Structures are given as C-alpha cells and as structure tokens.
Amino acid sequence: MGERLKGRTALVTGSGNGIGKEVALVLAAEGASVVVNDLGTDVGGEGRSSAAADGTVAEIIAAGGTAIANYDSIATPDGAAAAVQTAIDSFGALDILIANAGALVKGTLAGLQTDDGSWRTLQDLYLGQKFWLSRAAVPAMAERGWGRVLFATSEIARGTQANPVGAAVLGGGIAMSHDLANTYRDQGVTFNCYAPAAGTRTFDLYKDQMDDALRAQGVPEDQFGAFYLPPADRIAPMIAWLCTDAAASVTGQVFAVKGSEVTRWTDIADGPTIVKDADPRALWTLDELDVQVPAHLLGAAAH
Template structure:
C-alpha cells in the first residue's frame, strides 16, 4: 500500500463490479477509506443484492484497507444522501467521488417516458445528486476530486439517443463543476472506460446483430470481438486524477483502457464564415449560405 491518498474518504458508485470495483480497490490500495456503493442489480438494472458491494469491501479489508458498503440507489437524491451519510458516519466528509454506476437500457426514440426518466436519473441525475451532496463541502475544506463516467456514446456514434443525451450531459455537467470550483481546490473530470466488463460482454450479441444487418462495418465488428483490456487497466489513471499530482488537471475528458490514455478535444469553434457585424451588413440570404457554408465551414456532410 502507498499513502498518497492517506486520510482521504472516497465514495465509489457501481463499486461492486467492473470499473467501479477496480477503482475502489485502487483507491484503497493507495490509502483512501472507501465507501463501496452498489445496488447489486443485474446488467439490466433488475433486482438487487448486497453481495456485490460486500465482496469488494471484503477484498479491500483482506488487503489491509478500509471500506464500508452502501446498497443505496444513487439514481435518487435520498439514496445519494444516505450513501454520503454512511461515509461521514464511518470515515468523515467525502473528499473523492467516482461515479461509475450504470446499466443497460434500450434508449431509442420508441422509449417510454418512464424509460427516459429512469435512464436519465441513473446516468445523469446521479452525478448531479452526488455533486450537490459533496462538492460544496469539498470547496469549503479546500480540496476535492469529482470524477464521472461518460462514454463514446456522448458523440452519438453508438446510436441510442437517450444514452447519448445522458453521456453528453455528464460531460457538460462535469466541465461546469470544474469551472465553478477551480479556485477552491476542487477538480472535476470525466472518463470513458474501455474495459471488458460484464456490461461490455452483455452488449456483444446486439453488436453482432448490428453487424449482420450491415449497421456497423466489418472493421468495427472485428475490434469489438477482440475487445478492450481488463478493468484493472482503467483504475490507475482514475486514481491518479484523485491525487495531489493532478491538482491542475480539471474539466478534462479521457478515454482510458488497455494501457492507453487519450484526452478528448474540447468543445470549441473551429471555423467561421464572416461578413461583418450587424451594424454595417444585412443578414445572410439563403442563396449566399448555399455557397459559403459548404465552402467556408466544410466537413458538414
């Protein structure tokens, strides 16, 4: 064990399996006291069990670390409040949050209102509830790390519009927290995990179906079959983001997996068409835009 996170209290959601578990183990290995939150559902968010969280806690304890379980649903503000209370009552105020919890939902445009709200609550509202319950306290104490899981789906490349909306929202939420609290010793970052977790394996059949239907390329299907590395390869970079060494790293999005760490580009204006300001020139006409948009902005196809 190292002591780089000694005295810090971490809350990890989805800590009973996959990336969440790997992160919880890594934080504990480096000295943090960890609240392992996991509702213990299936990949499709059905049922519930204490077993997943308990196994991670047991593993940390056997290795000489400090951990306690939370079985709360962090898709609700009440569940988040109770998980934070467990942390405070057991170890003290929360210094580190890593929000990993997720599940598989169908999220196309035929989804019901109920599915929409359930999806958004688990993937996006979770992060807001966690931030509201922990980040102001971090700022008052002058130190904190808030880390959220996003996905390649934020780019819209995986279809599933509800998932894309939630994951894009996570990035924007996290960047705004980073901006608001950067002067208070609190950092906020997001990561897209590339790992062969149970959720990854549960999607293989659907990707095979998409390949057979011609919806994804042979190249993409071959890459999916090969698969990413284990979840343990994601944990070191996430842990590094919680250390003092990462004090200046905030508002960033990373893809982490299989030995690779890649930083995403930021939202920014990259090309402009200009005809003067509103005081000296008339509005664009559609005929003018027919010409200048493809030529001046490009890459719109």
C-alpha cells in the same frame, strides 16, 4: 500499499463489481477510506443484494485497507444524499466522488422509439446520479479547498453508436462536468470524466455474438482473446491518478481509457466566424448565407 491518498475518503458508486470495484481497490491500496456503494443488481439493473458491496469491502479489509458498504440507490436524490452522508458519518468528510454506477436499460436501445419509463430511468441513473451526488458533496469540498469528482461516460456520448437517448444523457454528464470545472476552478476541486472500455458484465452479454462473428471470419478460437476488451483492472490506475495531488491542475477533461491506452478527447472550441460588414448588428440575407456559410464556416466539409 501506497500513501498518495492517505487521509482521504472516497465514495465509488457501482463498486461491487467491474470497473467500480477495481477503482475502489486501487484507491484503498493508496490509503483512501472507501465507501463501496452498490445495489447488487444484475447487469440490467434488476434485483437487489448486499453481496456485491460486501464482497468488495471484504477484499479491501483483507488487503489492509479501510472500507464500508453502502446500499443506497444513487438513482434517487435521497439515495445519493444518503450515500454521501455515509462517508461523512463514517470518516468525517468526503474528498473523492466517483459516479461510476450504471446498468443496461434495455428499453433505451430502441432509440427514438424509447418508451417514457425507460427514458426517465436512464436519466435518473446516468445524469441524475451525477447531479444529486455533486449537490450533496461538492459544496463541502470547495469549503475545505480539496476535492476530486469523476463522472463515468462512454463513446455513446459522442453520437457514434446509434443511441440518441444515451448520447443525450451521457453527453449531459460531460457538459455538467465542464460547467462545474469552470465554476470551481482555482478552488481545489477538480471535475473530470472517463470513458472506459473493459471486459465487464455488459461485455459478457455480447461475448457469444462476438465469438460467432470471429468464427465466421476464420479467426482461430485460441486467438479470440486478442479481440476482447481488456480486463477492468486496467482501467483503474488512470482513474485513481486523477484523484491524486499529481492531477491537481487537471479539470474539465474527458479521458477515454482502454487498457493502458489513454486518450484525451479534445475540447469543444470556437471554429470559424463570419460577420457581415464587420457589424454584428447587420442583417444577413439568405442569398448571402448561401455563399458565406459553405465558403467560410464549413470549408472542405461543405463539399
């Protein structure tokens, strides 16, 4: 066991399996006391069981670490607050918050035809979770002058997956992280996001389809593994590193993590600017904008 996080307490949501579990194991191995939060649902968010959280806790304790299970739903404000309070009651404070929990909300795969119930479920699970947990945890972190907050996100947030409702919710988490990073800058609390790609239960749902596609392309079955996503444990080290003192100056960032490949997504920044007659109060005509926008704001992208 290491000691980089000795004396710290972490809450990892959705840590009964997959990426969350692997993160919890690494944090505990580095000395953190871990609250393992998990409802024990299936990949679609259905059902409920204590077995998942209890299993992770048992592994941590067997390895010599410290952990306690929590079964609250972080998709509700009361559940999120209760999960944070579990850390405080059990270990005295909460230093590390990792909002990792998620599920496949199938109704949202309909894009603009998503029904209202599925839309609200997605918001509560992916965006509400981050807000409610932060509201309960961050003020005390700032008061103590040390804290680490990480939000799970996805490639979906970049609007590349034909999933507009997912893009809105996951992109909202990134925006929230950026705002909090600026608000709490120089107060010892950092906020970052991670977009993981790993062989989790969600990947398993589509594995047969992938195998069929590889087979159709003539790929030998003994080579299928080269096309699969890396195991979930490969994601955990980068997430754990962001929780350490070594990452004290890293905030407001988004990291895509696929196995040992880590990519920092570039920041949103101002691009080209046009000002009429050097006077921001001047009024553009549409004819003028016909010329100025393609030539000076869009450049090559306009052609």
